[in-house]
Amino acid sequence: xxxxxxxxxxxxxxxxxxxxxxxVDFWAEWCAPCRMVAPVVEKIAKxxxxxxxxxxxxxxxxxxxxxxxxIQGIPTLILFKGGQVVNQLVGFQSExxxxxxxxxxx
Numbered sequence: 160x161x162x163x164x165x166x167x168x169x170x171x172x173x174x175x176x177x178x179x180x181x182x183v184d185f186w187a188e189w190c191a192p193c194r195m196v197a198p199v200v201e202k203i204a205k206x207x208x209x210x211x212x213x214x215x216x217x218x219x220x221x222x223x224x225x226x227x228x229x230i231q232g233i234p235t236l237i238l239f240k241g242g243q244v245v246n247q248l249v250g251f252q253s254e255x256x257x258x259x260x261x262x263x264x265x
Contacts, residue, residue: 161204163214167223173214175242180264181212182257185228185235187219192251193234199254200236203261210265240264 165173165183174181184200186193204213218225218233228237228244238246238260246260 161201161208161213163212165214165216165221165224167221170216170221170224173212174239177212177239177242179210179212180238180240180245180261181214182261183237183239184213184215185218185225185230185233185237186215187217187233189219190233196234196236196251199252199257202254203257206258207261207265211261238264 162184163173174183182200182203184193184196186197200213200215203211207213216224218230228235232249234250236248236252236257237244245264248256248260
């Protein structure tokens with residue numbers, strides 16, 4: 160697995176302080192669309208290795224970070240660059256749409 164497991168505890172160091180852009184997938188085990196987007200996110204993690212960091216936050220295990228970013232529906236995919244939110248996509252996303260969002264900030 161190429162994605163990082165992100166938690167309330169490591170979010171700042173892994174995402175906000177990252178030198179490269181980060182794609183964060185907010186998800187939960189019981190969420191069917193989350194399971195549908197997981198292979199797309201994993202593929203992106205491999206394709207953009209070294210240029211983009213990819214991490215997943217389980218919203219059931221980590222309540223603080225999703226609350227901080229106003230996550231109301233999952234999956235929510237947020238792109239961070241320089242510690243700032245630059246794009247947010249809610250719901251299942253195609254590989255093409257995700258790549259387009261990522262390419263626009265790289």
